[in-house]
Amino acid sequence: MTAPIGPVEFLLLGFEGNRFNGAIAPALGELVGNGLVRLLDVAIVIKDADGEAAILEMQELPEDVADAVKALAGEVRGLMSEADLMDVADNLEPQTTVAALLVEHIWATRFADAVRDAGGELLVSERIPGDLVDQARATLTAVAQLTEGN
Template sequence: MGPIDYLVVEFPGNRMTGEGLPLLVDLVDRGVIRILDLQFVRKDEDGSVSGLEITDLDGDGRLDLAVFEGVSSGLLGQDDLEEAAGALEPNTSAGILIYENVWAAPFAAALRRGGGRLVASGRIPVSDLVSALEAAEATQ
């Protein structure tokens, strides 16, 4: 199995357009990731949180998330939804995604067969990367 990651993506003003969904489907279709859980929540102006049903996000008459309907591994629990909602601003919606990096599984297995051990891993936030690149460019 590959590494498991999660994302919580906030949409201010509860305006989800569904624009990223075809790209998410493409990642799944190409075997890059496997979606384990996908849920949506809304945080109202008063701070109350509720789940959102899979709907027609872009208004074209088709369910944008029908391909992901019922996707649930059980990893994402109520406490996780509440924690994610705590990070949201009032009057927003969010998508919460847990996914496996399928691409990494064969690579990791090959490293283990060769005697390799993972001793560290992490993620560099894009904003930090952009800042570092801009700083390096400014010194040149």
């Protein structure tokens, strides 16, 4: 029997102008190294200026990028199919590269186990973009400042 898995999230990180260079690897490596996430699968998808799409294999990546990706990759690979990745590519603008990641949120596993052990279940999970939270906080701050002025 395999160990229970925590919540898994599909992340698609876009880089216009095909400027992906692996600079995100150290930050992702820190998350993996600290046991907060596990990288279950990773793929790089590129669409060139002519609109031709390709899924890049490790040997097609610059050496430093390939080394960083290999160091971060978990035991499970191949969860994203070629068909899934080509669907992603179909929606890309020309001259765009994406890093497609499947990330397990290890930090949430213990909490998820506690919820299940207590007879509970997850009913809703929704990611709220940081910029929306920032806007809401700015609005609340502005309202509070107006209220204090009265």
